Amino acid sequence: MPALVADDHRGGHPLRWGSLGLIGAWLALSIGLGVALPRAGQVGSTVLTVILGLFGLTLLVWSAVALTRSLRWWSLAVIPALVVLLASGVYSSSIALAAAHPPHPVRSGTPDGAREVRFSSEAGVMFAGWFLAGDNGAAVIVRHGAGSTANDVEAHARVLNEAGFSVLATDARGHGLSEGHGMELGWYGDEDITAAVDEVLGRAHPAISAVGVLGLSMGGEEAIGAASSDPRIRAVVAEGATGRVAADKWWLSETYGLRGSLQNLLDAGTFTLTDLLSPAEMPGSLDDAVRMLPQHTEVLMIAAGTVADEQLVAERLAAAAPSQTSVWVASGADHTGALTTDRHQWRERVIAFYQDALLTPPRxxxxxxxxxxxxxxxxxxxxxxxxxxxxxxxxxxxxxxxxxxxxxx
Incomplete structure (x- = not known):
C-alpha cells in the first residue's frame, strides 16, 4: 500500500478525515480572524471569535493526530509542510475576508461648527460627511483611514480650515453614515473621491474653484488613485500610504531578499483572494497612478519617521514622478501620527504645499x-x-x- 494512503484496518480512513480536519481548521480560523475578530466589539462577536478559534485549533490538533496515525514514519515530514500551508492559507484568507467584508464603523455627531452634508455618486451610492467653510476659494477633501470615520480626521481638518481652506471630510463607503459596502483596501476610493469633488465644485459651494485631497493611510492611497484619473484634483497630501494591491509590494523582494520574496508570494495569494471576495474592482498600482498624474497635479508624501517601509514607498513613488512629487519624513512620528508628533511642522509644510498648489495658477x-x-x-x-x-x-x-x-x- 502507498505510504500516503490510510490503512483501512485502523478504521475510519484517518488520512481522509485528517485532511478534512485541516480544511475545517482553515475555514474556522480564517472566519474567526477575518470576520468575527474585527467585530469583537459587537454583541456576540467576541464569543464567536473565541469559539471559532478554539474549534479551529482543536481541529488542527485532531487532524495532526489522525495524519500521524495514517502515515508511515518516514512520511511524517509532510505534516510540518501541511501546517505551514495551513498557516499561509489562514493568513491570506483572514486578511482577504477582513478587507472585503469589514464591519461598518459608526460615526455619531458632527464636529462643532461643521455642517452635515449628503451627496451621491454617479452609481447612486449615498455618502455622508461634514463641511467647514473657508474664505480663500480653495477646498481640501479629507479622507480617513481604514476602520475609522470622518470624525477621526477632525484635527487635520481644523488646521486646514484655520488657514482659510474649506474642508469636506467624508465617511468612506460603508463607514460612518455613508451607505454601501465597505472595502478596507480603498478599492472604491477613486470613485468615491470623484463624487466628493463633484459635491465641492457643485452648486452647493460656488465660491470654490480649486480642490485638493488629504488622505491618511487608506485615504492617502485613495487620494493618489483618484488624482490620476480626475484632473480637477490639483494637489494631494498622502500620509502613511504604502499600497493596496500586490503590485505595490514587489519592491519587498529587492529590499529584503528571500524574506521579501516570501512576503510577495503571500501577498499575491491574499490580493487574488480579496479580488474574488470583494465586489469592488481591483485598482492599478500606486506607481502607475503617480505616473498617470495630470501634469499640473502635485503630491506631497508624508512618511512616518518610525516606519521604514513608509519611507521606502514614499521615495519610490517620488522617483516615478520627481517633478510633481515631494517627500517629508516626519521625524519620530508613528503611522499617520505626524500632526500629533509635531503640529507646527505639519501645519507649516502642509499649508504651504496647498497654498502653492491651490492658490496660485496651475502649470x-x-x-x-x-x-x-x-x-x-x-x-x-x-x-x-x-x-x-x-x-x-x-x-x-x-x-x-x-x-x-x-x-x-
Missing amino acids: GSVTGQRIRVRHRAGSGSTSGSLRYCSQQTGPGVNPTASQCRCTAA
Whole structure:
C-alpha cells in the first residue's frame, strides 16, 4: 500500500478525515480572524471569535493526530509542510475576508461648527460627511483611514480650515453614515473621491474653484488613485500610504531578499483572494497612478519617521514622478501620527504645499499657452499618453481632445 494512503484496518480512513480536519481548521480560523475578530466589539462577536478559534485549533490538533496515525514514519515530514500551508492559507484568507467584508464603523455627531452634508455618486451610492467653510476659494477633501470615520480626521481638518481652506471630510463607503459596502483596501476610493469633488465644485459651494485631497493611510492611497484619473484634483497630501494591491509590494523582494520574496508570494495569494471576495474592482498600482498624474497635479508624501517601509514607498513613488512629487519624513512620528508628533511642522509644510498648489495658477493655466497634459480614456487620445494642447479650459482642468488642438509630445 502507498505510504500516503490510510490503512483501512485502523478504521475510519484517518488520512481522509485528517485532511478534512485541516480544511475545517482553515475555514474556522480564517472566519474567526477575518470576520468575527474585527467585530469583537459587537454583541456576540467576541464569543464567536473565541469559539471559532478554539474549534479551529482543536481541529488542527485532531487532524495532526489522525495524519500521524495514517502515515508511515518516514512520511511524517509532510505534516510540518501541511501546517505551514495551513498557516499561509489562514493568513491570506483572514486578511482577504477582513478587507472585503469589514464591519461598518459608526460615526455619531458632527464636529462643532461643521455642517452635515449628503451627496451621491454617479452609481447612486449615498455618502455622508461634514463641511467647514473657508474664505480663500480653495477646498481640501479629507479622507480617513481604514476602520475609522470622518470624525477621526477632525484635527487635520481644523488646521486646514484655520488657514482659510474649506474642508469636506467624508465617511468612506460603508463607514460612518455613508451607505454601501465597505472595502478596507480603498478599492472604491477613486470613485468615491470623484463624487466628493463633484459635491465641492457643485452648486452647493460656488465660491470654490480649486480642490485638493488629504488622505491618511487608506485615504492617502485613495487620494493618489483618484488624482490620476480626475484632473480637477490639483494637489494631494498622502500620509502613511504604502499600497493596496500586490503590485505595490514587489519592491519587498529587492529590499529584503528571500524574506521579501516570501512576503510577495503571500501577498499575491491574499490580493487574488480579496479580488474574488470583494465586489469592488481591483485598482492599478500606486506607481502607475503617480505616473498617470495630470501634469499640473502635485503630491506631497508624508512618511512616518518610525516606519521604514513608509519611507521606502514614499521615495519610490517620488522617483516615478520627481517633478510633481515631494517627500517629508516626519521625524519620530508613528503611522499617520505626524500632526500629533509635531503640529507646527505639519501645519507649516502642509499649508504651504496647498497654498502653492491651490492658490496660485496651475502649470499651463494661461489660455493659448502650449501645455503638457495627459488625456484619459475616452477623451479622444490614448489613455495616459502625453500630448501638447493649445489651451486650458479652466484652473486645474485638463482639456479634452475636442477642446484643444493636440499633437503628440
